[in-house]
Amino acid sequence: MSETFxxxxxxxxxDFLRQSPTPWxxxxxxxxxxxxxxxxxxxxxxxxxxxxxxRYYVTRNxxxxxxxxxxxxxxxxxxxxxxxxxxPGLHLKPNATQCSAGWLQxxxxxxxxxxxxxxxxxxxxxxGRVYVRxxxxxxxxxxxxxxxxxxxxxxxxxxxxxxxxxxxxINPQTQMAPVLMQSDSATLEQLLAQxxxxxxxxxxxxxxxxxxxxxxxxxxxxxxxxQELVASARLDNLLSCFIGIEALLxxxxxxxxxxxxxxxxxxxxxxxxxxxxxxLADVLKRINGQVGKGGDESLIQLIQSxxxxxxxxxxxxxxxxxxxHDERHGPAINGGPVIKVNxxxxxxxNSVTGALFRxxxxxxxxxxxxxxxRADMGCGSTIGPITATELGVPTIDVGVPQWAMHSxxxxxxxxxxEYLTRALTQFLNRPTLS
Numbered sequence: 424m425s426e427t428f429x430x431x432x433x434x435x436x437x438d439f440l441r442q443s444p445t446p447w448x449x450x451x452x453x454x455x456x457x458x459x460x461x462x463x464x465x466x467x468x469x470x471x472x473x474x475x476x477x478r479y480y481v482t483r484n485x486x487x488x489x490x491x492x493x494x495x496x497x498x499x500x501x502x503x504x505x506x507x508x509x510x511p512g513l514h515l516k517p518n519a520t521q522c523s524a525g526w527l528q529x530x531x532x533x534x535x536x537x538x539x540x541x542x543x544x545x546x547x548x549x550x551g552r553v554y555v556r557x558x559x560x561x562x563x564x565x566x567x568x569x570x571x572x573x574x575x576x577x578x579x580x581x582x583x584x585x586x587x588x589x590x591x592x593i594n595p596q597t598q599m600a601p602v603l604m605q606s607d608s609a610t611l612e613q614l615l616a617q618x619x620x621x622x623x624x625x626x627x628x629x630x631x632x633x634x635x636x637x638x639x640x641x642x643x644x645x646x647x648x649x650q651e652l653v654a655s656a657r658l659d660n661l662l663s664c665f666i667g668i669e670a671l672l673x674x675x676x677x678x679x680x681x682x683x684x685x686x687x688x689x690x691x692x693x694x695x696x697x698x699x700x701x702x703l704a705d706v707l708k709r710i711n712g713q714v715g716k717g718g719d720e721s722l723i724q725l726i727q728s729x730x731x732x733x734x735x736x737x738x739x740x741x742x743x744x745x746x747x748h749d750e751r752h753g754p755a756i757n758g759g760p761v762i763k764v765n766x767x768x769x770x771x772x773n774s775v776t777g778a779l780f781r782x783x784x785x786x787x788x789x790x791x792x793x794x795x796x797r798a799d800m801g802c803g804s805t806i807g808p809i810t811a812t813e814l815g816v817p818t819i820d821v822g823v824p825q826w827a828m829h830s831x832x833x834x835x836x837x838x839x840x841e842y843l844t845r846a847l848t849q850f851l852n853r854p855t856l857s
Contacts, residue, residue, distance in 0.1 A: 429841045432669065433653065436840060437643040439665050440655045444550035444638045446486035446508035446686045447566055449661055453668055453684065454480060457490050460672050467705070473713040478676075481706060485552070485564070486686040487696035489706050490671060494679045498715050500728040501679045501707075502851050503816065504670065505698070505806050506663035506735065507688035510656070511535030511829045513542065513599065514636040515551075520610045521600065527609045528600040529574070534636065535689030538830045539593045545831060546572035547601055551635035553615060555628040562631065565623050567615070572640055574601035601637055639831045651757060651837060658825055658833040660688070663734035666823070666840065670847035680851045681706075688735075688806050698806035704814060723815075730779065730856045731818040732847065733771060733807030736835065737761035737794045739824030752795040754824040757836035759790030760843045763805075763820040771807035776819035779856065780846075787849035789842045792824070 443449035457480045458464065465471055465481040473479065473493060480490035486508055491501070513531040521528050533539075550568040557563065576599055581587055593599065603614075615630045643655035667682045674680060683706075687697035694700055711722045740753030754761040762777050763770040784791040796802040811818040823843055825835040 433837055436665050440643045440661055443661055444568055447552050449508045450482055450486050450488045453488050456668060462490055471709055471713060475714055483702050484696040487702055489683045491681040492676055493714055498679050500856055501681050503681045503729055503731040504667045504847060505731055505733040505810055506667050506684045507660045507806055508664060508684050509686050509689050510659060511537040511689050512636045522607045525605060525607050527603045527606045530600055533595050536829050541831045543576050543578045545639045547574040547637045548640040549635055549637055554632040556631050557628055567618055569618055570640055574603045576601050652834050653837050654832055654834045656832055658835050659736045659828050662823055666844050669844045670851055673848045674851035685806055692806060692809050698809040726814055726816050729816055731810055731816045733805050733818055733820045735805040735822045736825045737763055737822040739826050741826055749795055749797050752793055754792040754794050756824050757838040758792050760821050760846055761792045761794045761824050763794050765802050768808055769802040769804040770820035771811040771818035772820050776817055780819050783850045784846050787845045789846045
């Protein structure tokens, strides 16, 4: 297998990760890149006029995005890729302002399965979506990204908690409120008004509502003597979003291709813009009605002739915790994309879709690995089984191996970024799906 280290691609990846602290920022950055490549924006509320050979994208909730290219010839199948834009973290409560011991803090709620311990003593920024009301009563949504160290969750000194290294439980209600400033009178609303003016030039507006979360402002970096690793927040699963965009823009455009990046995977996908919602099905119906044969029967034929590759990172073999893996299924970082298998259907892979992906990797000269969780441990899941259940589309679950999944800072292999991009590009170019 050929080894590749694409420096330009890794630079683009690090820029994307740094500029995408929330699903709204990620979807916005993906949309900007698609438009630069000639993709046309569609609005769900408007009528669509699709043309064979053209490329389009559409968003829902501004946090989920679907991009697709139509073949010049008759549309008989779609090569689909799936990912998700959200990551676990600490989100603000609606009435977040709280003061303690002369310090302004923010009450937080946990989003997803957060690994809490790494959040202590980090330089935290704040980002998300804010709704403001203008003097004329008009509501406007703006993105906010305070990308500097404005907050921290300080640890308690070991002298005051001698048993902390013996495994103390962390209480997110009482122990995870970030500290922002020394004050017993400042409020979040005052700070938001200041930041909205600073970033958008909006004065005399009322803060009506918000969806905001803290994040680590330490930028992504390449790590290791030979830069074998990329370390960043939100690799799960912005890495898959990035690789999907890279493959879509690199493919030759000869086949029908689609990328969906859903929000809310980390909390179960049950939302209008999540994988369990109707977003992808709605888009497929409109595509089939415009450039397919139209009708329910032809839609089923299109879906059954297609394939979905659900891309979500896999658990890499950890050198300090080798016993956490089945000894024959421990994916190595920089060992190539991982096919994820689970007999209880926590992953959507079967022998049909697995064989096809192995063939794609062989054609792309890319190594491929397998992951099965230990039989005595539980298994996570992805948008793969949900998408397969909702649509009936043949699906496989794959991903780049990584360490520290759901930590505030995760680690993956630099070569694996190139491996999966090449495999997905080959998949999108493949004349047949059999």
